[in-house]
Each structure stands twice: as C-alpha cells, then as structure tokens.
Amino acid sequence: MRHIKKVIIIFTFCFAALSAESQDTVSAKSVEKGAIDLKSGNYKDVLTSFFQLAATDLTGKNKSFEFKSTLFGIKLRADSTLIVDTNFIKQTFYRNLQFEMKLNVDNNIKPQTFTAGIKYALLNRRDKALADFRGKEIGDRIGNYMKNIEQIQVEYLQSESFQNKSSEDKAQAIKELDAAINKFHQDQDLESLPKDFEDFFRNFLKANSYTVLQKGIDSAYKEIETKPLWTVALNSTTNNFNHAIDSVSFETVFLQGGVSDVFEGDVRANLTYKDTDSANDDYRMVFNGKAGLNFNLFKDVKTKKSLLEIKPQFEYNRILKGLVPNEEKERFSANAEVRIRITDKLWIPLTVKYDIKNKNLFGFLNVAWNMDVFKDFLKGD
C-alpha cells in the first residue's frame, strides 16, 4: 500500500508541475491536445508532440509507468507565446528533443528500477504544423480561393443593396456575413448566408469548389505524413538494490511512409549494455533489430483519426556478450502488433510474437493514454 502511495505521489507531482501554468492560454492547450489526438499510434510512440503518459505491460509481472515530453512541451508551459507562429518556427530543436522517464514496478506496484533517456529527431520531415504551400500547385489553388472569397465580399460591399443600408444595417449585415462564411468553412452550410449576399456567394462557389479544394489540401497533408522520420535515443536504467545505473541502451528508429498514409516502413535497432550484477566486471551486450510495415487499417472519415493499426514485423535478437547457460545466442521471430483506439485518448496495443525456430507464441498487452485522462481523473470529472 505504501508503494502504491509512492507511485501516486510521484505522478501527482508530475501533473501538478505541468499544471503550474504561469501564462497558459486556451490556444496553447487546444493545439497541444489536437496534435496528440491526430497522430497514429506508431508515430506517437516514436516522437510525441507535447506530453504522453503511459502505463505498459499491465498484464505482465513487470509493469511500468512512463512519461514523455518534448523540451518544447515543457517550455510552452512556461511561455505560452511560443505557440505563436513567429516563435513556433524557431523551436525546431526543442520540438525534436524528447526526454523520457519510466518507473518500473513489480506485481505489488513496488518500484524496482528507474529509466531516464533523451531522444532527438535527426530528420523530421513530417511536421505538418510547419507545412508551407507557397510556390506549390496546391498553394496557388488555395491562394486563388482566398483572393476570390475576399473579392466576393468587396463586390458585395460595393453593391447597391449594401450601400443603401443604414449604418446599423450595414454593421448587422457584416456580422451575419462573417458568421455565415465561418459556418460555411466549418460544415459547408449555406443556410445562414444573408439573403442579399447569397447570390454573390453561390456564384463564387460555381467557380471555387471548396470540397474539391479540401480534397487537394488533405492530399497535400497526407503526402507530408509519408515523409521520413529518423530518431536516435540514449537511455539509462538504475538497478533495484542500490539504484546505480546498470544498463545503458542506444536506439535508432527510422520511419518512411509509402505512396499514401496507408502504410509506413518501420526499422529499429537497439544496442543494450547491461551490468550482470555479478561480483566480477562481466557485462552483457544485446543487439535487437526490427523491421516491419505499419498499416492504418481504419481511419475515422470525418476526423481522420487512425482507429485500427497493425504492424507485422520481423525481429532479430542476438546476445553479443554475456550469454548465460542454456540461453540461445540469437532468436528470430515474426511479430504482429495490433493497436486499437478505444477513445480519443486511449490506445490498446496488443503484441503477438512467434518464435520461428522454437515455434512458441507469446502475447503482450499494453495500454497507453495521454495525460488529459489522468488530469480529468484527478479532478474527479
């Protein structure tokens, strides 16, 4: 019970620290939330946008609680103006640098080991928040649409029907026009258009289909999602008796999408150095490599959120040094990882591994969800 309290205190401290928002704004919060919601589970595991808190291997003997954040996510808590474009574009380094903390606990939620690490995206071409369509074909189409929608309003302002209105009526007409154009861009609703503006707008739509433009924009963003992402990470873990560092690992991950965002190539390599805890200076070094394809099987049509993903992959494991008796030097397995999105914030990844040589089947259940769930829980919502 004491250990459960410790875990709760540690994580409550994390939430409290992150909730200490000196100048936070609704904008910063909503952007943060949106970026988390839209990412595929596979991408989210590699590089988070702001914060991610996860509980993993809940069905196993060794559970863990994990916290990830980019340096930008932390800086944003102290200075909400960083979300403004002129500041945001200068934060590439901080947005590509992620740190992680992981508390491993045993079956009785007793803390065992603590892992800390940093990760940096050497190559990140899939940052849609920095998309720039200037000088591109889709950019020209968007530019024409924007100019035309401005022009149609100017023509309306110069029309007799508008010019003959009283000042009060003009103000009211502009208020209605503004709300109607906003409504149209939200859900293509034309019902709320002011009557004397309706003809102007319908003529505009004949030459400027927003639906067609929207498809072009969606397609341009999907192309960005297929761009390469390459990260390197360094992690260290303490042991459970004197809390000294006894394990260091280096990992690199490369993601590259296909012709659409339906699948992406996923290659990972990990080299781990671990103290054997024996009296001599022996250590153990393990190499692990994985290569597979992550498929987005279902996406929500409206929100574009990934709902179901499957990642078939091959995994190679080799003990480079420190082989223990009766242990295999290398293992080759075929894996399948299925991720199901239960709610906006809750993913359930299920991993199945098949040991090709020994014909053994293993299964692991992980649950990962972002911090808002915990915040709501702590508030008693």
Place this chain on the structure above:
Amino acid sequence: MLHKCVVARSFQLSNFCIVNKKPGSRKGNRVGGKNKYFMITLKVTVNGGKAPKDILVHIENLKNTHDISYTKPNSFNQDHDLPSGEYVLIVTGMNPNAVGANTEISITGDFSTAPVPKSPVKKATQIFSAAFYFII
C-alpha cells in the same frame, strides 16, 4: 483587374498598396483635405504552427476610393492612419495543420462605431475570412 496598386510602401516581406477603383466607379475620387486621420491597429496572431499561405488584408473605405490591400506571411501588428469614415476590414488566411490551431484577429483604435463583430475574434477553420465593420 479591379484593383490597381498605385503606392508601394516599405513593408518588408509583404505587399502593401493603396488601391483605386476602376474608372467609372460609383465612388468619389478623393477624401477632402480637412478630413481628420485616425490610427487603427490590426493585430493578427497565428497560433499552432506556420501559416501555410500568406494572410490577405483588405480595408474597404465605403465612401471613397482609398482602399488598402496587402499580404503578410505570418503574424503581425500593423498600424493604419485612416481618414474618418465608414470601413469594412477583411482578413483572409489559412490556419496551420493542428486541430487546435487558430488565428486571432483584433482591431483597436479610436472608433466612433466600434468594430462589428466585436474584436478580437478567433478563427479556427482551415481557411478563414473575417470581416469587421467600423466607423472612425
């Protein structure tokens, strides 16, 4: 072309011009010399990433030909000295690709009729256009 740029001013990274109506426009030609000028400040703030396209601004003077049009590549804070009169200001742009991304638009100044709709406004649609009516 309806608008013709006649004056280019020194705004870096932007195009800025006063536009005249085409010949035969219903409007008069020039504001009288006795007109008082008032300063209004337009502030546009893009939140959540980079604006994928330039932001368009058009200030329509409803009583004469001295309209203003310009573009800006990102967030800005722009002062305008305008003769007294009745105006509609239109800001058109595109928000960055993040669900919570938005653009906040505010107009401040010495108005005899304050901007309608009330400033500031926050536009969160992918492409947006905001219009304000005011008298100075």
